[in-house]
Amino acid sequence: MNYATEVTNLTYNAADQQFEALVILHEAGDRLGFPTSLKAPITADFETVARSLVVQAKVRRAQNVHELMSRLRPMTSKVSHAA
Template sequence: MSSYQTEVQNLNYNAATRCFEALVVFHEGHETRKVPISAPLPIATDFEAVSTVLVARAKAHRARGRAKLMSRSPTQKAGRLIHINDMIRQLKDTMGLNNMQTAA
């Protein structure tokens, strides 16, 4: 079962556009996806409401394929990239090499 978390980073209010701008980060299993997003809301809007709107907009942009500036990176754990071990395990399963030792 993969984990799923969302966070809002670098929240700013752009007075010129009257929008809140942020980087919404999706932590999905072994990957982190970052989506820059903005929402036209009054400056007096509280953080919970702003973050809820920004996350919803980021999810909608991703679902429609409109998150053009999205960045993706594997999660790093104990100095190793987790997805590489998963790829090696999957390759060994495909080739029938389950008994072969994995380095590191």
């Protein structure tokens, strides 16, 4: 299945020498978040890291791995501010 994807909160964990991120898959109006990680040097190419993290999230979704999945609220186009 094709998903629109977002890689958010990408950080490098120096202690574990890995990149960590929340990958969000957009599916039929839902936003599904999957925590992901990739062991790689800090000098790794961003595109390669992001692509690998997205693949990891898609595999978890295809395998119905739900224990670490979060269902996120839909994004709204308007932001309301209380007066």
